[in-house]
Amino acid sequence: MKNAAAAASTSINLIKSLRESDIRSVANCYAAQLQLCCPHSSTSYSLARCVHAHMITSGFRPRGHILNRLIDIYCKSSYLVYAHHLFDKIPEPDIVARTTMIAAYSAAGNPELAREIFRRTPLSVRDTVCYNAMITGYSHNNDGHAAIELFRDMKRDDFEPDNYTFTSILAALALIADQETHCQQLHCAVAKSGTGLVTSVVNALISVYVKCASSPLASSSLLMAAAKKLFDEMRVRDELSWTTIITGYVRNGDLDAARQVFDGMNEKLVVAWNAMISGYVHNCFVPEALEMFRKMHLSGIKHDEFTYTSVLSACANAGLFLHGKQVHAYILRMEKLSQDVSLSVNNALITLYWKCGKVDEARLIFSSMPTRDLVSWNAILSAYVNAGRINEARSFFTEMPERNVLTWTVMISGLAQNGFGEEGLKLFSQMKLEGLKPCDYAFAGAITSCAALAALEHGRQLHAQLVRFGFDSSLSAGNALITMYARCGVVEAAHCVFLTMPYVDSVSWNAMIAALGQHGHGAQALEHFEQMLKENILPDRITFLTVLSTCSHAGLVKQGRNYFNSMHKLYGISPGEDHYARLIDLLCRAGKISEAKDVVQTMPFEPGAPIWEALLSGCRIHGNMDVGIEAAERLFELMPQHDGTYILLSNMYANVGRWDSVAKVRKLMRDRGVKKEPGCSWVEVESSVHVFLVDDTVHPEVQAVYNYLEELGLKMRKLGYVPDTKYVLHDMESEQKEYALSTHSEKLAVAFGLLKLPLGATVRVFKNLRICGDCHNAFKFMSKVVAREIIVRDGKRFHHFRNGDCSCGNYW
DNA sequence: ATAGGGTTAG
Numbered sequence: 028m029k030n031a032a033a034a035a036s037t038s039i040n041l042i043k044s045l046r047e048s049d050i051r052s053v054a055n056c057y058a059a060q061l062q063l064c065c066p067h068s069s070t071s072y073s074l075a076r077c078v079h080a081h082m083i084t085s086g087f088r089p090r091g092h093i094l095n096r097l098i099d100i101y102c103k104s105s106y107l108v109y110a111h112h113l114f115d116k117i118p119e120p121d122i123v124a125r126t127t128m129i130a131a132y133s134a135a136g137n138p139e140l141a142r143e144i145f146r147r148t149p150l151s152v153r154d155t156v157c158y159n160a161m162i163t164g165y166s167h168n169n170d171g172h173a174a175i176e177l178f179r180d181m182k183r184d185d186f187e188p189d190n191y192t193f194t195s196i197l198a199a200l201a202l203i204a205d206q207e208t209h210c211q212q213l214h215c216a217v218a219k220s221g222t223g224l225v226t227s228v229v230n231a232l233i234s235v236y237v238k239c240a241s242s243p244l245a246s247s248s249l250l251m252a253a254a255k256k257l258f259d260e261m262r263v264r265d266e267l268s269w270t271t272i273i274t275g276y277v278r279n280g281d282l283d284a285a286r287q288v289f290d291g292m293n294e295k296l297v298v299a300w301n302a303m304i305s306g307y308v309h310n311c312f313v314p315e316a317l318e319m320f321r322k323m324h325l326s327g328i329k330h331d332e333f334t335y336t337s338v339l340s341a342c343a344n345a346g347l348f349l350h351g352k353q354v355h356a357y358i359l360r361m362e363k364l365s366q367d368v369s370l371s372v373n374n375a376l377i378t379l380y381w382k383c384g385k386v387d388e389a390r391l392i393f394s395s396m397p398t399r400d401l402v403s404w405n406a407i408l409s410a411y412v413n414a415g416r417i418n419e420a421r422s423f424f425t426e427m428p429e430r431n432v433l434t435w436t437v438m439i440s441g442l443a444q445n446g447f448g449e450e451g452l453k454l455f456s457q458m459k460l461e462g463l464k465p466c467d468y469a470f471a472g473a474i475t476s477c478a479a480l481a482a483l484e485h486g487r488q489l490h491a492q493l494v495r496f497g498f499d500s501s502l503s504a505g506n507a508l509i510t511m512y513a514r515c516g517v518v519e520a521a522h523c524v525f526l527t528m529p530y531v532d533s534v535s536w537n538a539m540i541a542a543l544g545q546h547g548h549g550a551q552a553l554e555h556f557e558q559m560l561k562e563n564i565l566p567d568r569i570t571f572l573t574v575l576s577t578c579s580h581a582g583l584v585k586q587g588r589n590y591f592n593s594m595h596k597l598y599g600i601s602p603g604e605d606h607y608a609r610l611i612d613l614l615c616r617a618g619k620i621s622e623a624k625d626v627v628q629t630m631p632f633e634p635g636a637p638i639w640e641a642l643l644s645g646c647r648i649h650g651n652m653d654v655g656i657e658a659a660e661r662l663f664e665l666m667p668q669h670d671g672t673y674i675l676l677s678n679m680y681a682n683v684g685r686w687d688s689v690a691k692v693r694k695l696m697r698d699r700g701v702k703k704e705p706g707c708s709w710v711e712v713e714s715s716v717h718v719f720l721v722d723d724t725v726h727p728e729v730q731a732v733y734n735y736l737e738e739l740g741l742k743m744r745k746l747g748y749v750p751d752t753k754y755v756l757h758d759m760e761s762e763q764k765e766y767a768l769s770t771h772s773e774k775l776a777v778a779f780g781l782l783k784l785p786l787g788a789t790v791r792v793f794k795n796l797r798i799c800g801d802c803h804n805a806f807k808f809m810s811k812v813v814a815r816e817i818i819v820r821d822g823k824r825f826h827h828f829r830n831g832d833c834s835c836g837n838y839w
Numbered sequence: 840a841t842a843g844g845g846t847t848a849g
Contacts, residue, residue, distance in 0.1 A: 125840085130841065156840055156841050159840090160841045162841085162842095191841050192841090195842050195843085196842095198842070226843095227843055228842090228843090230842095231843055233843095266844075267843055269844085271843075273844085298844055302845050304845085305845060305846070331845090333846045334845085335847095337845080337847090374846090376847095401848080405847095406847075406848045407848090408848085413849095433848060434848090436849065468849060472849095
């Protein structure tokens with residue numbers, strides 16, 4: 028240490044002893060060496076470090092352009108800390124150094140620091156270039172308004188805007204351009220500035236036209252025509268001019284026009300090819316995209332990573348696994364070593380494989396990658412989440428070196444969709460605690476969590492937050508809200524969301540139809556479906572599942588059958604097993620068991636568990652023992668551990684008093700170690716959820732509930748309520764039976780709600796299993812006695828009890 | 840020292 032210090036001081040003395048001209052030649056030597064470092068290259072940083080180290084040890088203090096050059100190289104090699112360190116020590120940094128730092132901080136996504144340096148630059152030192160850098164800084168950080176404000180300041184302070192200024196300010200404008208933006212005025216301003224013939228400025232102007240054209244309320248063809256006119260009249264077109272107009276058409280969905288411009292290019296650049304391909308991909312013209320990919324190869328143009336990623340994502344989204352695999356093989360051939368496949372291409376490959384259902388292959392790609400970035404991690408996380416492999420997804424989430432909003436969003440929606448609502452909500456608040464601003468998709472995930480939990484109050488709070496965050500026109504959040512309100516029992520609120528959404532898609536329609544259907548508004552649900560067709564929204568597989576369920580709930584056999592038949596005939600969707608299961612459910616509920624059996628026999632595939640389940644539950648309702656027993660036997664073969672089959676079968680026996688058979692089924696269940704999912708019901712009071720089990724003794728206030736139920740019972744009997752003991756599924760004395768009925772979890776939850784909720788408020792109770800027949804009857808009387816609406820959701824649907832009646836019309 | 844185009848994660 029001592030020696031090093033001594034050496035440095037000798038060196039410093041040596042430098043001090045040099046004459047002025049010697050110092051100049053040393054400086055020239057350093058300058059020449061730094062000139063060798065070309066910015067952005069990986070070696071330039073280490074070379075610059077060497078030269079810098081030499082300066083320090085020899086006691087040479089860099090100033091002026093040498094210092095600026097050092098700072099610039101550090102900035103461009105993203106060693107901003109070193110650059111800032113050097114910059115801070117300059118007593119009066121010149122405008123070049125300041126501008127370098129401003130540009131570097133902006134590029135690093137830190138416009139605040141850039142602004143700070145800009146602000147501390149005295150007006151007398153500033154020039155047009157530093158304004159340009161700051162304007163670009165804002166626009167790179169998506170703050171178009173700040174850029175425009177600075178442009179005004181610039182003119183106020185009498186700085187002359189140049190080509191760069193106009194190009195940058197137009198780019199900033201394109202960020203915030205909408206149908207209100209007056210392109211004509213801008214056009215004039217550019218012409219007046221004298222930069223109207225500069226290629227880069229015209230390109231930027233075209234970009235603004237393009238952006239305005241893609242605003243949903245704009246007359247896009249007019250604006251695009253104006254953009255094309257600008258393009259056609261340009262004196263000098265560069266590569267960018269071509270791609271700008273091509274992507275302009277592409278983004279406005281006019282692929283033919285884009286293709287026409289593309290075909291008119293003499294020398295087609297890789298970028299233009301890529302623009303066309305990604306355009307086809309984003310507008311779902313997959314065959315065209317693949318065709319371009321082939322043409323590119325035939326024209327001898329080398330594909331690059333942009334081409335690969337676009338084409339791979341085309342295959343992924345269209346489910347073209349074999350095409351995707353061929354492209355993968357092609358890439359491996361072209362790149363020789365799999366190590367040479369770029370990061371983004373590998374990321375696209377992960378997505379290709381999982382979207383085609385090959386999660387483990389996706390994992391192989393992920394594991395074999397030499398380097399991974401956040402996109403890779405998010406892609407593999409999505410793979411596991413999407414496959415419902417939540418445990419593995421959880422461990423990826425925990426192990427990730429870095430997370431962003433998307434990471435959290437994927438995990439939250441994954442949890443919500445797989446029934447882990449509580450965990451989803453926990454993650455949502457944790458995300459906010461970590462200082463991340465949730466996007467609308469994250470909100471959608473949290474709202475879906477509330478739907479799974481039937482947590483209405485929490486859901487309402489999220490709705491309010493959503494509006495405060497400015498996401499009230501979000502499609503995904505709106506769709507989640509429809510489902511949440513419907514699943515929480517407030518179908519009116521669901522409808523209100525649907526009506527106030529600025530844009531809706533087939534998911535929104537499906538959610539709304541399902542909402543009405545579940546709540547027993549069968550006719551209205553079908554009206555919505557017809558309206559959807561009228562508005563030219565194509566129904567999908569989910570739509571038909573929903574419509575068939577609706578018909579089944581409402582007993583609309585004829586309509587249901589017609590819709591089923593129209594699926595393939597009118598919309599080219601071949602019914603899957605799930606569709607057949609709903610058709611059979613529809614027929615069975617209506618008592619048409621033999622017709623349902625005919626369907627099973629003529630189906631194009633072997634009946635699986637969903638089909639037999641539909642048959643069994645239909646037979647239980649209508650007491651069709653033979654078919655019911657057959658269905659149960661098939662289900663025992665297919666899924667011996669499923670509790671539902673045993674329950675339905677024993678219920679069927681109990682209904683006809685065959686208690687010996689009931690006992691046999693129960694014994695079979697015990698022998699096979701099958702556990703019945705315990706029935707439970709819950710009700711939300713003042714934002715907390717109260718859960719009740721049958722014969723509950725755990726809830727702290729359960730005694731008050733039993734007392735209240737007894738009191739209610741007296742009044743109900745006066746109106747004619749008689750406990751229907753056929754719903755007690757064990758053989759016991761009739762008094763015991765009445766007692767057993769009175770302790771059902773749904774009765775406890777409803778009574779608790781009546782006691783605790785504000786007078787007159789609707790009680791909303793949720794049950795994990797099907798509601799019991801006696802409870803259903805009791806709630807009708809209860810709604811009359813207390814003159815309040817009672818809503819109960821069971822596993823599948825809602826019952827609205829009001830003034831002695833139920834919305835299901837006793838068809839359930 | 841400052842500008843503008845094509846890609847991948849829901």
